[in-house]
Amino acid sequence: MDESIFSDPAFPADQPSPGQSRYGWLAASLRARITQGEWVPGTALPAEAALAKEHGVALGTLRQALALLVAQGLLVRQHGRGTFVREGLGGASMLRFFRFATEDGAPGTPQSHILGRQLRLASADEADGLGLPAGASVLQLQRLRSLQGQPCLLEHIVLPLPLFEALAQSDLAAWDDLLYPMYQRVCGATIHRAEDSLGFGLLTAEQASLLRLDAGHPCAQVDRRAFDLAGRCVELRTTLGDAFAFRYTAHVR
């Protein structure tokens, strides 16, 4: 029998290990039920009393475990309504880094146009970033996003297989403007959080042409690593946009 399964967080032990608190063990069990899809993002957890009984713990222990998962961002409490699995990143989260001038002030959701889609081998860095074995295959997308018909963001996206297999074949015309809700619906992959590394560069002639800017125009570059509910990196994305439209607020303590 393979012992390693017991150290996999997807298969928590049926009782606390030595030194582990009871509520910490319970939180790991609840986390596993969420990441395995028993409760999908947006759904409510069962009533606290029922859940405590099911796991054979006191109500206080259950509440401590839930508080831990709230603090970790996996659950949200809605006052008077219950405890819910937090929705993934759903909106146009790249727009938090840019302020594009639009006629009516409210940019809304950019229109998405997939310029390219190909299956290829992952580079060493990509395999490393996505936790894939060397020589694994990935799906690469290039897409252009526009606001009111004006191109504003150029993106290069790398997705691991077989998780995103369904996107390799599906009709591009039926794709949504937002990818993350589609990742969830079509591939069962919830983007839970992202790490964005911001920098500045200059556009190549080809990039500039797609964004209707001059070659060598300054651009802001966002290198994103996006993670699913289980903490796995499931998307690498590079986004380029006009540097003069870049604006971001950071809070420093």
Place this chain on the structure above:
Amino acid sequence: MDESIFSDPAFPADQPSPGQSRYGWLAASLRARITQGEWVPGTALPAEAALAKEHGVALGTLRQALALLVAQGLLVRQHGRGTFVREGLGGASMLRFFRFATEDGAPGTPQSHILGRQLRLASADEADGLGLPAGASVLQLQRLRSLQGQPCLLEHIVLPLPLFEALAQSDLAAWDDLLYPMYQRVCGATIHRAEDSLGFGLLTAEQASLLRLDAGHPCAQVDRRAFDLAGRCVELRTTLGDAFAFRYTAHVR
């Protein structure tokens, strides 16, 4: 008798107002003792039992109030040592936005050179930002920061008077490389947190010359508002640096 003093958070009432929790009222009282300088940043609070007795509350109520102030970032707990007033921003916090190439890899603290210092009237925006009456005076600083002799950041700083009066006269040769510890030591002003708005622009000929770059070179611009323990904005700062040295990581949920 002036009633308004009772709504000033610096003078909390001597008992909870209707609808206010006892620990919320106690937290406001403790906050006032900190912002009024009774316990300066870095010092330990008295033992919990003594503090509860002094305020005439139960130990549990005191602990709830302390937990609230920890959550608000005013206090920090050090395991086994006690509860401390959090230190202000002390290090070279602007360097979190830039990665300057240095010979040994570790940038250290930039050397500071004050290029200009003048007393003048605040603009309307500055008075608004600093909570000053129209026509109030401010102290303006221009400084250049260098790493290993290489200029890297050009800063324009506006400080309210009379809080920073002492800096208007003091010998510039005796100034520290870091301003925030000096603000605290010389003026009693602790910078507790900051809001940094990041953007992009091009250097003027004069700015570029000071930074030893070409006129029109791309720059990252950080517009900072820095706040003291009481939540007042006490510094407006604009920092310019080479856009190609800009690098910042944001976490998105």
